Amino acid sequence: MGANPKGYANSELVIAPSELTELLDSVAEGPAPAIIDVRPAEDFAAGHLPGACHFDLYGLTLLDTAPAPLEAFMYMIKTLLASRGVSADAPAIVYDDKAGMRAARAFWFLDYFGHRQVRVLDGGFDAWRRAGHCVTTETTPPAARGWEAARGRSERLATWRDLADRLGRPGAVILDTRSDGEYAGTTKRARRGGAVPGAVHVEWTRNLDADGEFQPAEALQAMYAAAGVTADQEIIAYCHGGYRSAHSYLALRLLGYPRVRNYVGSWKE
Secondary structure (H helix, E strand, C coil): CCCCCCCCCCHHHEECHHHHHHHHHCHHHCCCCEEEECCCHHHHHHCECCCCEECCCCCCCCCCCCHHHHHHHHHHHHHHHHHCCCCCCCCEEEECCCCCHHHHHHHHHHHHCCCCCEEEECCHHHHHHHCCCCCECCCCCCCCCCCCCCCCCHHHEECHHHHHHCCCCCCEEEEECCCHHHHHCCCCCCCCCCCCCCCEECCHHHHECCCCCECCHHHHHHHHHHCCCCCCCEEEEECCCCCHHHHHHHHHHHCCCCCEEEECCHHHC
């Protein structure tokens, strides 16, 4: 949809505020998009995009990627997403305050379940408001539209077994998206600090510019190539709980990297 000024290989994965207004103006021509605000509830109550519904995924975390708990967790997520008005025949737009990790994680879930029209609002609520678009405190209950999610795409997800299997393997890169302190082990948020052996480090915040929008493709490409993260390899991204790694997953998908996985359990597991 629209132009591609940032040069992404998969520009349809994000949407600018101006493009979203065009999409909303054309809803008479097709099903209305599901607009999902994943910010904290108090932020949503203070003002949100017209027609948006609220779904804060932040506290929903998986600590065990063994088959049974993984299947149960994913069933819960797709059921909740379906209750927020997601359908297969309409775009799903997710946003937070910027093009941040909350929106990227919601994107990753929908992408994993095979939704073909999921997009992140580039720059998020801040960019929408900065552009002067309408903000409201009115709420409209979401209408469940009977979304039947596809079986999860295993090539988009990594478990601890997938990660362990690829340690030291040629053609595979483990990408640590956490802070410098977490990577170095000086900041410890779990029983143990440090990093996965052999992991390269590119903090997720570097995907964004000063306005909270994704950097252009040329800048992202140069940054990841300098760290040895190239499109000919399989990439497994991790952080602490699968949020920041989902952001880097999206950045690499924007660049057209064909084999990218998000380790949903991440360092917590």
